[in-house]
């Protein structure tokens with residue numbers, strides 16, 4: 583296996599394509615966003631983007647989005663389109679197709695495979711299908727595409743062998759072959775559902791503690807002193823990104839179809855989904871304390887991306903919060919150094935507002951002087967309370 587094609591050059595696909603290139607593979611990429619294509623051509627000239635023979639590669643990796651629709655149901659249409667593209671060009675010479683996008687158990691077998699077999703070729707003989715869920719955590723400097731351990735499932739033992747060899751040839755982390763393709767699908771959804779539940783617990787407890795005038799940050803630091811048996815998350819203004827607010831809905835959908843309502847997980851998703859509204863209620867209470875209404879006030883926003891020092895706004899709770907504050911009649915001044923297209927003000931203008939919402943803990947925000955801010959809502963519990971001059975409210979503190 584000497585050539586690799588990655589379909590979808592986003593947060594997942596691009597690092598993987600570049601790593602494969604670094605490891606000596608000939609690497610093609612397919613990307614349908616023209617802006618990204620232009621940027622890629624300038625920044626990564628060795629990566630062959632949108633060439634006609636891309637789908638003839640030995641290994642084809644699907645890294646397209648797997649979002650949910652307005653009803654929070656899985657939207658597999660990008661996966662379908664990518665599979666149809668592959669089907670048209672399959673060579674029948676033993677290519678390895680790897681789905682990296684996060685999906686439910688049974689999607690590879692019952693959704694992806696039938697599309698690929700419309701080519702007339704047979705899995706296990708003419709081509710192989712494997713699933714290796716991506717676990718990348720954008721912005722994490724310790725764990726990245728080259729060292730995060732991988733798990734792999736495949737339909738056929740030969741596919742499992744080929745996929746295991748491929749990942750072992752590019753990453754330094756452990757590569758674990760699993761008993762089935764469904765085991766690999768479930769592993770990823772389990773991880774993200776567990777995290778969603780843990781975060782929801784932290785968020786719910788934060789509201790409980792805020793009502794008791796206890797400081798959630800202090801309490802969690804204190805709980806942390808127990809050296810065993812803990813998996814702690816901190817509360818915040820909500821969950822964001824393409825994984826935690828989305829993936830559990832895939833599992834909920836599949837489980838409901840099989841007759842079991844995973845109510846624990848549904849409750850977790852409801853709690854996390856409620857946090858933007860809770861954050862806005864904190865703003866209203868805090869402004870009340872200063873005798874001002876949100877209506878007509880200038881409300882500054884620091885940060886729109888869903889997490890620190892990245893430019894990703896997908897499912898960011900900040901987007902919901904912005905909408906809600908706007909609908910209350912406030913004039914919004916927004917600044918995010920990572921996303922100029924969402925910024926309509928400078929940091930100074932934001933800091934001069936009647937109230938400031940800190941919605942992302944970008945490093946530079948931590949050094950600002952908050953002593954003159956009349957109202958500060960700390961959506962990430964990132965600041966020292968005593969450094970804020972006016973009314974301070976964090977999430978649960």
Ligand SMILES: NC(=O)c1ccc[n+]([C@@H]2O[C@H](COP(=O)([O-])OP(=O)(O)OC[C@H]3O[C@@H](n4cnc5c(N)ncnc54)[C@H](O)[C@@H]3O)[C@@H](O)[C@H]2O)c1
Pocket residue numbers: 589590591592593594595612613614615618645646647648660663664667682683684685715716717718719720823824825
């Ligand atoms: N972002 C993360 O942190 C993360 C982490 C682990 C797993 N995942 C999973 O990985 C998958 C991809 O996520 P992402 O964050 O990289 O998404 P992304 O939106 O950043 O990238 C996907 C890219 O695919 C392109 N695309 C879509 N359909 C295409 C097609 N048919 N042909 C060519 N290009 C196409 C889009 O233009 C986009 O650039 C999802 O299933 C996600 O759940 C994401």
